[in-house]
Amino acid sequence: MNEYSAYLVVCDGLVVDMRNFYSVHPGGSQILLSVIGTDITNDFYNSHADKVIEDIDCSKSLLIPNDTTSKNSSSVLAKHMELLQGRKISQKRMSVAKFIDNINVRYYSREPLAQHAHSRFAIQKMATMIIGKVNEKVCENGLVIPGDGPNHQNIERKSVEIYTKSIKFHRYKLTSKKMVNANVKYPVMNFTFSKVHQDGKVNTGKFLPGHYIEVQSRVNNQIVNRSYTPLEGCLSKSFIIYVKIYPRGLFSQYLNEQLIGYEIQARGPFDVCDRNRSYLASTMIEPLSPAQKKIIFSPTKLYTPYSRLIGTLPTTKTSLLNADSPDGCWDELYMIAGGTGITPMLQLIKYHLEQSMKQKNDNDKYVTYKRMHLLFGNRKIEDVIDGELLEDIALSSRGQLTVTYCLSDPPTDWGGLRGRINKQIIKDWMNLMQSTFLLTPNKSQMNVLQSHSIRHNINMQSQISSPTLEPQSPFMQPQSEETLKISPNLQYISETMLPLSIESKGSIIQSEQPYDNQKYEDCIIDVGPKLEPVFSAKNSKSLAIDPDLANAEESYGLLQGKIIVSGPSGMLSTVEQALSEMGFNEQNLIILH
Numbered sequence: 001m002n003e004y005s006a007y008l009v010v011c012d013g014l015v016v017d018m019r020n021f022y023s024v025h026p027g028g029s030q031i032l033l034s035v036i037g038t039d040i041t042n043d044f045y046n047s048h049a050d051k052v053i054e055d056i057d058c059s060k061s062l063l064i065p066n067d068t069t070s071k072n073s074s075s076v077l078a079k080h081m082e083l084l085q086g087r088k089i090s091q092k093r094m095s096v097a098k099f100i101d102n103i104n105v106r107y108y109s110r111e112p113l114a115q116h117a118h119s120r121f122a123i124q125k126m127a128t129m130i131i132g133k134v135n136e137k138v139c140e141n142g143l144v145i146p147g148d149g150p151n152h153q154n155i156e157r158k159s160v161e162i163y164t165k166s167i168k169f170h171r172y173k174l175t176s177k178k179m180v181n182a183n184v185k186y187p188v189m190n191f192t193f194s195k196v197h198q199d200g201k202v203n204t205g206k207f208l209p210g211h212y213i214e215v216q217s218r219v220n221n222q223i224v225n226r227s228y229t230p231l232e233g234c235l236s237k238s239f240i241i242y243v244k245i246y247p248r249g250l251f252s253q254y255l256n257e258q259l260i261g262y263e264i265q266a267r268g269p270f271d272v273c274d275r276n277r278s279y280l281a282s283t284m285i286e287p288l289s290p291a292q293k294k295i296i297f298s299p300t301k302l303y304t305p306y307s308r309l310i311g312t313l314p315t316t317k318t319s320l321l322n323a324d325s326p327d328g329c330w331d332e333l334y335m336i337a338g339g340t341g342i343t344p345m346l347q348l349i350k351y352h353l354e355q356s357m358k359q360k361n362d363n364d365k366y367v368t369y370k371r372m373h374l375l376f377g378n379r380k381i382e383d384v385i386d387g388e389l390l391e392d393i394a395l396s397s398r399g400q401l402t403v404t405y406c407l408s409d410p411p412t413d414w415g416g417l418r419g420r421i422n423k424q425i426i427k428d429w430m431n432l433m434q435s436t437f438l439l440t441p442n443k444s445q446m447n448v449l450q451s452h453s454i455r456h457n458i459n460m461q462s463q464i465s466s467p468t469l470e471p472q473s474p475f476m477q478p479q480s481e482e483t484l485k486i487s488p489n490l491q492y493i494s495e496t497m498l499p500l501s502i503e504s505k506g507s508i509i510q511s512e513q514p515y516d517n518q519k520y521e522d523c524i525i526d527v528g529p530k531l532e533p534v535f536s537a538k539n540s541k542s543l544a545i546d547p548d549l550a551n552a553e554e555s556y557g558l559l560q561g562k563i564i565v566s567g568p569s570g571m572l573s574t575v576e577q578a579l580s581e582m583g584f585n586e587q588n589l590i591i592l593h
């Protein structure tokens, strides 16, 4: 923070500039510096009535030490003075704010932020610092869009209203952290955060595929922002992100060092394809006339932030969903991911499977026209994020999801794809995926379709690298069959956990070995008429390079559906070039740079 930086906060929809005040704040300067950019309404009025924090100890979430209520909060100062009595007080002159900071450090040491029900005097002081009010709706047309390059031309331009709800930062507490891969040297952590001020009424809606959020924290005395792909939840309550901990990564390292209860700020959700747009602060702040500035707040009012905002967030569609389909699903989706590039794919997989579980036909059978194919590139088997989960979902997805792993540094007994993802690997993979709809796969195809059962490899590797490591995921907690059936996160898990095979019985896909007739019936899925394979059965025997197919590049133009690619930049450029040489264009393709 330097002299040119903004010191803006929002209180009850009004924008307050604390630049000249934070250093003399009777409650301490650090408190105010830690809330810059956020909505301080609840902190300022100390309205705890709306505070429900899931998963964490609520007594701690009150942010006020047990012996300190809003009524006697000044007793903290009194106690501090008591403690200081009899001790030699430093002769060095100290500002009041700095002095209070010292007190806060001692008394609020286990609490992220001290709140205070401010007096009328404080409210009037705040009124002198108001510089404007928050624009409730900022229209896209009024915003500067600097980076509209060719990558974004395929995105349909809609007049999307951007609500201040997504632009303001809100405060969240770390409520759990777990590891989701098996590489102790390059871990990927699952962080769960819960909103500090939950009002229980405003629901901003669940995250959709393509959503990302911005997370902000003070790292080494500077404000750092990073984007992450939320996998579960909604910003009005809690969210889960997977973060790769880079050995020299500023934010990821810092986040990984934090303990449960650590507070960060987050805002969003934003659409990943809108990333290059920037929202000028000036468009978000409406200047106030001098008369309007004389607003006096009512400290007795119970504030429920943003309750004034009407309507829902623009979350009904995102660029990763199919705008032509009522449920947003793609009939056929090809996903190519590398490393943490898996996160938007996990969003897509979850979304598609949830949607298909909603649809049953007249005979109470699940009806689906969707197929998802994931090609997941990693260096080593222990780098694979959520490997066991993906395997379980693929096996129980009634043939809707196939996962193919490609390892550039595989174990010696690895029978799946090897090397960095390149044009040949993509071609072979696509051919196999397209041809297996009408086939009973042979053994080698089944290996690929069933992800080459990486569970065994993962377990072996995790025993070597860390005996206590249990890959975890927000999609799946317990793995017994019983719990799978009832877990709300697993609505799409099949009632049978037997591996499914794909047979050429007209348009029916069914389980080979049902437990009983009822479960057999449950497994039957009507896949609908649309899925026509591009290649004939004889062309797709295994993943080995087939010369017939290698020359059939023009056929890729017939591919129905969408290809979405996400991963490290090196992989993206190789894959982008390969796909363009194969004839795919912007209509088929989304590359998440």
Ligand SMILES: Cc1cc2nc3c(=O)[nH]c(=O)nc-3n(C[C@H](O)[C@H](O)[C@H](O)COP(=O)(O)OP(=O)(O)OC[C@H]3O[C@@H](n4cnc5c(N)ncnc54)[C@H](O)[C@@H]3O)c2cc1C
Pocket (backbone or CB within 6 Å): 212, 226, 227, 228, 229, 230, 241, 242, 243, 244, 245, 246, 247, 248, 249, 250, 251, 252, 253, 272, 275, 340, 343, 568, 569
């Ligand atoms: C829309 C969007 C969504 C994202 N979602 C996720 C997500 O779900 N999970 C996630 O872990 N990250 C995600 N990221 C990346 C994330 O925003 C950060 O860039 C990442 O966490 C690194 O931040 P850092 O401060 O730790 O590293 P920095 O301090 O910024 O970088 C330090 C060093 O780390 C290494 N490094 C950093 N980023 C990368 C990279 N992408 N590839 C290879 N090396 C790198 C480099 O060696 C770099 O020099 C997303 C980014 C965007 C734009």
Ligand code: HEM
Pocket (backbone or CB within 6 Å): 016, 018, 021, 025, 026, 027, 028, 031, 032, 035, 040, 043, 044, 073, 074, 075, 076, 077, 113, 114, 115, 116, 117, 118, 119, 120, 121, 122, 123, 125, 126, 129
């Ligand atoms: C710009 C906005 C703010 C103004 C003008 C302001 C002003 C004041 C004033 C005048 C006091 C003295 C006590 C009183 O009159 O109530 C005070 C105390 C305090 N304020 Fe603020 N404040 C602001 C924001 C905040 C925020 C955002 C927080 C917390 C996140 C906070 C926390 C405190 C605390 C903990 C005290 C000390 C209570 C005590 O122990 O005596 N203030 N503030």
